[in-house]
Amino acid sequence: MSDLLVSAPADRRSVLRLLRPSLVQLTLVRFREFWREPEAVFWVFVFPILLAAGLGIAFESRPAERLRIAAADGALAEMLAAEPSLAVEVMTPAAAEQALRRGRILLYATADGAGRLRLRYDDGIAEARTAHLLAARAAQRAAGAPEPVAVAEEAVREPGSRYIDFLIPGLLGLNLMGSGMWGIGFAIVDARRKKLLKRLLASPMSRTEYLLSFLLSRLVLLLVEVFALLGFGAWVFGVPVRGALWELLLVCVLASLAFTSLGLLIASRARTIEAASGLMNFVMLPMWVFSGVFFSSERFPDAMQPLIRLLPLTAVNEALRRNILEGAPLASLGPQTAIIGAWLVISFLTALRLFRWR
Amino acid sequence: MAAPAGQPSLRVRSLRKAYRDVIAVDGVDLEVWSGECFGLLGPNGAGKTTTIEICEGLLEPDSGTVELFGLTWARHGAELRQRLGVQLQDTQLSEKLTVGETVRLFRSFYRRGPSVEEVIRMVQLEEKRKARVGALSGGQKQRLAMACALVGDPDLLFLDEPTTGLDPQARRQLWELIGRLKREGRTVILTTHYMEEAERLCDRVAIIDRGRIIALGAPGELIGLLGAGHVVEFAVDSGREAPPPAVLEAIEGVVAVRALDSSYQLQVSELHRAVPALLAEFGRRGLAVTELRTHSASLEDVFVALTGRHLRDE
Numbered sequence: 195m196s197d198l199l200v201s202a203p204a205d206r207r208s209v210l211r212l213l214r215p216s217l218v219q220l221t222l223v224r225f226r227e228f229w230r231e232p233e234a235v236f237w238v239f240v241f242p243i244l245l246a247a248g249l250g251i252a253f254e255s256r257p258a259e260r261l262r263i264a265a266a267d268g269a270l271a272e273m274l275a276a277e278p279s280l281a282v283e284v285m286t287p288a289a290a291e292q293a294l295r296r297g298r299i300l301l302y303a304t305a306d307g308a309g310r311l312r313l314r315y316d317d318g319i320a321e322a323r324t325a326h327l328l329a330a331r332a333a334q335r336a337a338g339a340p341e342p343v344a345v346a347e348e349a350v351r352e353p354g355s356r357y358i359d360f361l362i363p364g365l366l367g368l369n370l371m372g373s374g375m376w377g378i379g380f381a382i383v384d385a386r387r388k389k390l391l392k393r394l395l396a397s398p399m400s401r402t403e404y405l406l407s408f409l410l411s412r413l414v415l416l417l418v419e420v421f422a423l424l425g426f427g428a429w430v431f432g433v434p435v436r437g438a439l440w441e442l443l444l445v446c447v448l449a450s451l452a453f454t455s456l457g458l459l460i461a462s463r464a465r466t467i468e469a470a471s472g473l474m475n476f477v478m479l480p481m482w483v484f485s486g487v488f489f490s491s492e493r494f495p496d497a498m499q500p501l502i503r504l505l506p507l508t509a510v511n512e513a514l515r516r517n518i519l520e521g522a523p524l525a526s527l528g529p530q531t532a533i534i535g536a537w538l539v540i541s542f543l544t545a546l547r548l549f550r551w552r
Numbered sequence: 553m554a555a556p557a558g559q560p561s562l563r564v565r566s567l568r569k570a571y572r573d574v575i576a577v578d579g580v581d582l583e584v585w586s587g588e589c590f591g592l593l594g595p596n597g598a599g600k601t602t603t604i605e606i607c608e609g610l611l612e613p614d615s616g617t618v619e620l621f622g623l624t625w626a627r628h629g630a631e632l633r634q635r636l637g638v639q640l641q642d643t644q645l646s647e648k649l650t651v652g653e654t655v656r657l658f659r660s661f662y663r664r665g666p667s668v669e670e671v672i673r674m675v676q677l678e679e680k681r682k683a684r685v686g687a688l689s690g691g692q693k694q695r696l697a698m699a700c701a702l703v704g705d706p707d708l709l710f711l712d713e714p715t716t717g718l719d720p721q722a723r724r725q726l727w728e729l730i731g732r733l734k735r736e737g738r739t740v741i742l743t744t745h746y747m748e749e750a751e752r753l754c755d756r757v758a759i760i761d762r763g764r765i766i767a768l769g770a771p772g773e774l775i776g777l778l779g780a781g782h783v784v785e786f787a788v789d790s791g792r793e794a795p796p797p798a799v800l801e802a803i804e805g806v807v808a809v810r811a812l813d814s815s816y817q818l819q820v821s822e823l824h825r826a827v828p829a830l831l832a833e834f835g836r837r838g839l840a841v842t843e844l845r846t847h848s849a850s851l852e853d854v855f856v857a858l859t860g861r862h863l864r865d866e
Binding site: 214215216218219220222223226227230231385388389390392393395396397398399552 | 653656660
């Protein structure tokens with residue numbers, strides 16, 4: 195290997211000389227196969243940005259929307275409409291029942307003979323509970339109830355606490371998972387199916403370099419992915435990156451290596467694309483749901499939390515959010531990096547044991 | 553051809569390999585000498601590919617030994633990889649790469665060898681250098697596979713069914729290429745189930761059937777063993793009795809008689825005497841001949857003579 199280190203310091207390509215030509219060629223092949231597959235480029239680069247744009251617009255923070263409710267008569271409606279957050283209309287009980295079922299209104303207010311206000315709503319819906327509180331408050335105020343405590347309100351709608359701020363790190367994690375696992379998994383299973391792996395094995399190619407070429411190309415594409423998504427978030431939605439950038443990249447590299455190892459594990463035996471796709475989806479779909487990509491994973495029951503926290507994507511998303519949104523230093527992300535690292539080591543070692551070249 | 557002196561390029565001793573309940577290779581011995589083009593000829597499933605893949609170090613034999621240039625896979629794997637050129641049966645190279653990129657990739661694995669341009673010229677794909685592999689014809693893909701086998705300037709070239717599935721023109725092009733490699737003095741081992749290919753390209757062939765070598769020698773020698781230079785095949789009207797074998801054997805110039813499924817095959821030394829006598833015999837018996845074919849004896853006939861089956865039962 196000593197000859198690899200011989201290079202003229204003035205030579206601008208001296209860095210490349212440290213790499214063996216075979217490793218360079220194998221890595222170039224990875225890039226070429228990627229760029230020449232328009233679908234892969236779409237899923238890795240375009241899709242996450244489209245998703246971020248779509249969800250960002252859909253859940254854009256607006257002045258709090260008025261909650262739609264209905265009242266049985268005009269007087270009642272007028273009383274409730276004193277509350278600016280409520281949009282009140284008049285409905286017959288039958289129409290209101292239907293509107294409630296369809297979610298068109300959140301609450302139906304009637305007054306019974308005894309001067310009591312009846313509020314019908316589904317207490318399983320958070321917004322309906324809010325409507326109930328507002329309606330009740332409006333009724334008390336109309337009756338001249340005293341308010342012993344003065345409440346000053348302060349609306350928080352600044353970058354870093356909106357849905358898009360929650361979403362962008364989650365999409366980054368999702369993207370690291372998808373591209374890491376598919377990138378290596380698909381290529382290896384395809385090469386095995388076409389007997390290309392066997393052909394490469396019949397040449398003097400180094401098997402280590404072959405696997406290394408996947409990691410090298412992944413790391414380069416990773417930079418593009420991270421900067422494209424975060425850049426888009428910052429440019430269009432003003433999503434901040436509060437943590438140290440190099441620490442963020444380190445987390446991304448670790449995450450990418452872990453998911454690539456997991457992809458290698460899945461691809462270690464599969465002989466058909468169908469089998470590999472099935473396995474990939476089996477592994478990835480639960481993480482789409484449980485790992486806090488689109489909504490917080492803490493919404494799931496407490497009993498599931500220990501399991502959910504052990505999923506690699508949960509740890510990755512948590513670490514990304516802590517860095518990006520809270521500016522947490524890497525040193526404080528010990529548990530998350532430990533979980534990601536464990537997935538990396540265990541999947542890689544298992545993959546090496548199981549891997550079939552033929 | 554190189555005289556059997558010194559060390560053979562390939563020496564195989566009592567090779568055996570079974571897959572579950574099928575014995576693929578059942579005691580094969582082989583020696584291939586430097587500069588020789590050696591053919592493994594046999595029907596599909598005869599054990600040719602298993603044999604050649606064990607020689608290429610891709611499969612482990614159950615027992616037996618393989619030596620290449622006096623080296624073994626267990627101890628000299630890395631060196632052997634550098635010295636061998638391999639073309640496997642139905643490998644699909646990456647369709648997204650160009651011809652040039654594919655050759656460059658394979659070239660990068662070898663310490664020595666011709667330049668990418670030279671190799672592409674050797675297989676006559678200069679015009680396709682920038683074409684994607686996916687856009688090549690079957691014959692061009694096969695020549696590209698040959699290029700990938702040649703990038704390391706191999707001392708020994710393994711070609712597994714190099715022309716299977718190609719149209720006649722592409723097959724002839726590949727024969728010319730292999731012929732050129734032979735003339736350059738390269739050692740080539742190829743498998744085929746086309747006897748014409750073996751006769752045309754190979755200095756020596758091993759006819760292999762059910763995992764065993766049933767004949768070994770130069771194509772001419774093997775055909776000579778038949779003792780008859782020609783083959784006459786005929787069939788009579790179904791439902792009618794052909795003349796009994798004893799009668800056929802008595803015809804002048806007939807060396808051997810063999811009844812196949814629906815026809816008869818005569819090995820004949822003197823065609824110009826045997827055919828008129830045969831037709832006269834049919835005339836005497838009032839038999840109508842529905843088929844009558846003659847051809848010069850080939851390796852196919854050797855295979856038929858040895859096994860009673862055609863090489864390709866299709």
